[in-house]
Amino acid sequence: MRPVYITGTGAFLPGEPITNDAMETYIGELGDEHRRLGRATLRRNGIRQRHYTRTADGQITHSNAQLAANAVREALTQGRCRDDRLDFLATGTTQGDLLVPGFASAVQAELGIANLEIASFQSVCASSLMALKMAQFSVQSGQSEAAVASGSESACRWFQPDFYAESYRDNPDPGVEFLRWTLSDGAGAVLIEPEPAASGRSLRIDWIEQRSFADRFPACMYAGMADNRHDTEVWSHYRSPGEAHQAGALTLKQDLKLLYQIFPVWVGYYLEVLDKHGIEPGDIDAFLPHYSARSLGREMERLLEATGAMIPTERWFNNLETRGNTGSASVFVMLDDWLRSTDPQPGQTVLCFVPESGRALAAFMHLTVV
Template identity: 25%
Template sequence: MRNVTVAGTGAFLPGEPITNDDLEKLCGPLPADVLDGIQVKRRHWLVDPATGEHTTSNSRMAEAAARQAMARAGITPEDVDLIVVSTASPEYQLPTAGSYVQEYLGLERCAVIELRAGCVGAVQALDIARRQLADGTHDTALVIGTEAISPLLAPMFVGRDPEAVRMRDRLTLFNFGDGAGAVVLRGVDGPAEEHGYVNACLGGLRKPGMQVIGGGTDVPFAKQAQRARLMDIKLDAVGVAKYGPRLFVSALGDLLNRSGLRLAEVDALVLPEGNAEYFSREFEGAGLSRADYEELQSKIVENLTDVGATGSPAVLLALDAGVRAGRVRPGHTVLLLAIEASRYVYAGMSLRWPR
């Protein structure tokens, strides 16, 4: 088995940041305590907030993040022989968004794998790519998480009186953002370093924490066309706030155990929602000791405040921000940990950041 190393990271956020003040003018305010709880202050959307028109696309965002990661890794598209993409919001059911990234990079031949997932997808994608590089199936992989959520949000407010927007829709609007994150992985000669990986769904018998409804095959299309919105996001905010922290604590314990690490040995814990008050205030009640909770505070690497909840790219955007800010440095022991509200899924990976 070959060693697999991270060669570069990249990120792309569409348009100018949309502040909470900007959003309040579009859809009305959220109560101050709710706004403080979600901790999002800025987000980026690929739709024009005034008109709902698209300024770019999901796969174009993925391409932009990929090109930045390749530039930082010092490689060209011709070096890439595997692309693994995670998204829950592709332009089309088929062909895959990954195949469009391949097209935009000018690659006639390349292996492409796509996962239909949210927050956990990029970590799952990293593990798939890592295994195929380690066994020599491929040499260089682009792993991309990309999400275009704003097209689902625009119908909630475009052309409407802000005061007429429902409070539950405002909560969704203030939460989510678009973007793409990318990582270049390379298989290199030398002894393979240990990588821990965990993945589980804990919500098989539980009501989904989030659903994206429409555009599927749940009912005939004639019935879908009769819905108030062709596509919609349903968020069980109460359920996520209650059960999400338990999911995180289970995931963290599983990853540490699988990796053979103690929390004190971890230098950086990269996750999407490390500072959301509704989430972190419940950690102790979910079984995380006060000592471990305090130990975590200096290790968490995230950027929820600046990008919002972004789904598939969330961990990769936080990772790229952490690398740029010097929070993730050569030789660091890094945990990537994603949890997803859809069916209460988690995926985590431990790795040594390359020197």
């Protein structure tokens, strides 16, 4: 199998940064109790600004596919890769712009690049690493010479007041408000090739590991059913989309109590991955963990300290405060920011960690600077 290198990264965050005080101008107002929960969420998540694909007057600036395409173009430009060299595109997202067809088709159409093999991955935060692993296999096996993987989210569309059932105004849910005041929009992408770039730094992909725990937990972050205790009552089983909407089956939800129950399982898997690859926490030069809130990052630190597997905090890199939680895009946006803001040296190692609350899975990626 051939080695695989990340030779270009790209990120695209739409519009100007939006501060906490301006958020409701963009996502709309639901009432005082919703605002109170939102302010509590902002204190927990530590986000100071984020980006949306919606203007203050309600106009949509970009589709999800356009976000991904812009990030892909940036990765190709940074990697000095001509469009006609690209032969594989894999995309990850929580929800594409359409229900059908697959999201990668829409991104290819936006790029206008012909003769591409494509693959669409729909999950939550880890879908981008699912896409990258598929692209990695394609390059390793010799089926592809230049592949790109993207992660992108257009989350703000879920949070407009009219997207919620009428009864929701009088019955706010902390988990729903957590998502409403945390998720944001953006895209990231990486270009991979079988040789490092001719100039500058490249990142060799040593391995990507991912495991699902859906056999142990119900859905934690979900849309398409009214609650996670009745996962057979899905949106398409209602008599109409309108009835599903009024039942709350189309609302994006988060089970916060369940989220904290999943955390120790993610950390247990982290320990397994380190043992499998013979890695000591002190061996990692840069740790890029995704987490949706500062409070969850602290919980991650607490558990790693308790297990004796803590990577020194001065080696952690995270951009949640300034980029917001961009879901599947987060790991690629974080990697792009890390490369631009530091001076990585050959031989340094990078560990990316993406826990996904969707239905409890976690993904890791180990890189070496060359």
